[in-house]
Amino acid sequence: xxxxxxxxxxxxxxxxxxxxxxxxxxxxxxxxxxxxxxxxxxxxxxxxxxxxxxxxxxxxxxxxxxxxxxxxxxxxxxxxxxxxxxxxxxxxxxxxxxxxxxxxxxxxxxxxxxxxxxxxxxxxxxxxxxxxxxxxxxxxxxxxxxxxxxxxxxxxxxxxxxxxxxxxxxxxxxxxxxxxxxxxxxxxxxxxxxxxxxxxxxxxxxxxxxxxxxxxxxxxxxxxxxxxxxxxxxxxxxxxxxxxxxxxxxxxxxxxxxxxxxxxxxxxxxxxxxxxxxxxxxxxxxxxxxxxxxxxxxxxxxxxxxxxxxxxxxxxxxxxxxxxxxxxxxxxxxxxxxxxxxxxxxxxxxxxxxxxxxxxxxxxxxxxxxxxxxxxxxxxxxxxxxxxxxxxxxxxxxxxxxxxxxxxxxxxxxxxxxxxxxxxxxxxxxxxxxxxxxxxxxxxxxxxxxxxxxxxxxxxxxxxxxxxxxxxxxxxxxxxxxxxxxxxxxxxxxxxxxx
Numbered sequence: 001x002x003x004x005x006x007x008x009x010x011x012x013x014x015x016x017x018x019x020x021x022x023x024x025x026x027x028x029x030x031x032x033x034x035x036x037x038x039x040x041x042x043x044x045x046x047x048x049x050x051x052x053x054x055x056x057x058x059x060x061x062x063x064x065x066x067x068x069x070x071x072x073x074x075x076x077x078x079x080x081x082x083x084x085x086x087x088x089x090x091x092x093x094x095x096x097x098x099x100x101x102x103x104x105x106x107x108x109x110x111x112x113x114x115x116x117x118x119x120x121x122x123x124x125x126x127x128x129x130x131x132x133x134x135x136x137x138x139x140x141x142x143x144x145x146x147x148x149x150x151x152x153x154x155x156x157x158x159x160x161x162x163x164x165x166x167x168x169x170x171x172x173x174x175x176x177x178x179x180x181x182x183x184x185x186x187x188x189x190x191x192x193x194x195x196x197x198x199x200x201x202x203x204x205x206x207x208x209x210x211x212x213x214x215x216x217x218x219x220x221x222x223x224x225x226x227x228x229x230x231x232x233x234x235x236x237x238x239x240x241x242x243x244x245x246x247x248x249x250x251x252x253x254x255x256x257x258x259x260x261x262x263x264x265x266x267x268x269x270x271x272x273x274x275x276x277x278x279x280x281x282x283x284x285x286x287x288x289x290x291x292x293x294x295x296x297x298x299x300x301x302x303x304x305x306x307x308x309x310x311x312x313x314x315x316x317x318x319x320x321x322x323x324x325x326x327x328x329x330x331x332x333x334x335x336x337x338x339x340x341x342x343x344x345x346x347x348x349x350x351x352x353x354x355x356x357x358x359x360x361x362x363x364x365x366x367x368x369x370x371x372x373x374x375x376x377x378x379x380x381x382x383x384x385x386x387x388x389x390x391x392x393x394x395x396x397x398x399x400x401x402x403x404x405x406x407x408x409x410x411x412x413x414x415x416x417x418x419x420x421x422x423x424x425x426x427x428x429x430x431x432x433x434x435x436x437x438x439x440x441x442x443x444x445x446x447x448x449x450x451x452x453x454x455x456x457x458x459x460x461x462x463x464x465x466x467x468x469x470x471x472x473x474x475x476x477x478x479x480x481x482x483x484x485x486x487x488x489x490x491x492x493x494x495x496x497x498x499x
């Protein structure tokens with residue numbers, strides 16, 4: 001009988017719990033990657049060449065098949081069935097598993113080397129294999145070389161983004177062709193009413209259109225009167241309000257140009273003093289545009305209301321009512337020079353210039369010059385971070401600097417060294433881009449109140465020390481776990497700010 005796992009971990013202190021969790025992760029990684037090695041060995045032992053000629057003459061006998069992509073070997077198809085049973089998979093899933101293993105081993109050799117050294121999780125490597133399966137072996141090799149320095153050092157979402165960019169770089173025409181083909185998959189669908197009396201609405205849009213729509217829904221939600229509802233509930237009401245375009249327009253107009261609905265309008269729609277509200281209006285008193293329908297005008301209030309609406313329309317500032325959209329595109333210099341290549345769109349990911357041109361083809365576009373990252377904003381004496389510093393870091397360091405973090409949105413800037421006012425003897429110019437680090441909100445709280453310490457020995461390179469003493473170094477390449485030994489201690493001390 002196996003001992004209960006819960007009982008096995010009971011009674012340990014926090015430090016030992018962290019060590020045990022780390023050991024479990026390493027054991028899982030070793031077991032998962034060992035399975036990939038066994039699968040590769042099975043494929044070697046059951047290659048197409050291992051099939052005896054007599055078996056090849058049998059009707060329905062074993063045949064050589066190539067489950068992997070270009071450049072992978074053929075294997076005995078019936079041997080795949082036996083392997084699938086051994087690893088508790090169906091025949092189809094087992095064959096696909098073998099295909100992924102062979103793709104990593106033969107098409108992504110640098111990644112395979114890291115898998116065999118337990119530096120990369122096997123499932124991540126297999127996922128990259130699926131993404132690159134359609135490429136030629138030469139193209140896959142280029143992607144492999146691009147990922148080799150990052151695999152195992154960054155979270156999977158960052159690795160996936162880099163893989164997508166590398167794939168678009170070597171096979172840009174296919175990326176644009178697939179993007180065009182997928183336009184036929186666009187649509188909006190209404191689900192059946194659920195047991196709770198709610199309905200779900202599903203949509204598949206082009207990325208830029210989806211982001212624009214979501215921004216408009218958020219704008220309406222923000223303009224609704226304040227209440228205790230959650231942000232999701234308010235966005236749901238805002239989305240439903242798009243079904244009543246006049247009401248949605250009124251709310252947006254009032255939010256964008258509040259003076260339209262000032263007291264002057266409220267006064268204008270009140271009955272005129274001294275007039276009988278039931279008195280019939282003469283045609284001469286009706287606005288010329290309404291004189292062809294005099295029978296519809298029956299009281300003075302309507303005429304006054306129409307006049308008030310005219311006054312409001314006359315006061316409209318169209319520039320303030322037109323919705324605005326901002327699309328930030330990071331484009332490599334070589335892409336601008338050649339007119340094609342890879343670019344990165346925050347919130348969407350890497351894609352080709354051709355796809356972005358298609359998104360922008362239906363909008364009015366204002367081209368705004370980008371921030372020159374070679375011109376670093378000068379440090380300031382204040383604790384508050386100027387907007388120009390925030391903008392610079394948003395482009396220079398678009399993701400969190402915390403170990404293994406994949407956060408890229410709603411980042412907060414943290415002073416790497418605690419700020420000291422001039423009254424406390426602090427030096428001038430403490431708030432500069434070289435002394436700031438982007439962190440997600442909870443990561444920032446962990447550093448401020450959770451016992452984490454951090455140092456930034458050079459811009460973009462951070463050293464973190466956990467409450468239990470584990471040291472992690474992060475930079476553009478990823479996260480390096482330094483542990484708690486003498487090397488980690490020396491690096492931590494070396495990162496101490498100069499006195």
